[in-house]
Amino acid sequence: MLREPHTSARLWTAAALMTGGIFIKHSIVALPLTAVKCVTRVYTDLAVVDVTPQGFVVREMVEISRDELQARTGAPLAFAPDCKPLTAPPIAEPA
DSSP: OOOOTOOOOOHHHHHHHHHHHHOOOOOOOHHHOOOTTOOOOEOSEEEEEEEEETEEEEEOOOOOHHHHHHHOSOOEEEEEEEEEEOOOOOOOOOO
């Protein structure tokens, strides 16, 4: 999990820049801008979001309200009909 408090804003901004989307937050981009329109999914500590031609579609999110997620990201969000809670995958035991 990402622990740095502004990581979400930076990832959202990077996604917006790389997809030619809306500027989401005014922050320093933490990811290098390498290609336009190459991002199709964004993973943050708050949600898993698909980047579509129509905008951001939330597929999974932590246990907060949709309004809180909207407020914390600052991005226009749509929610997938099958949006589910974001859970960490099981950790494999070392061999």
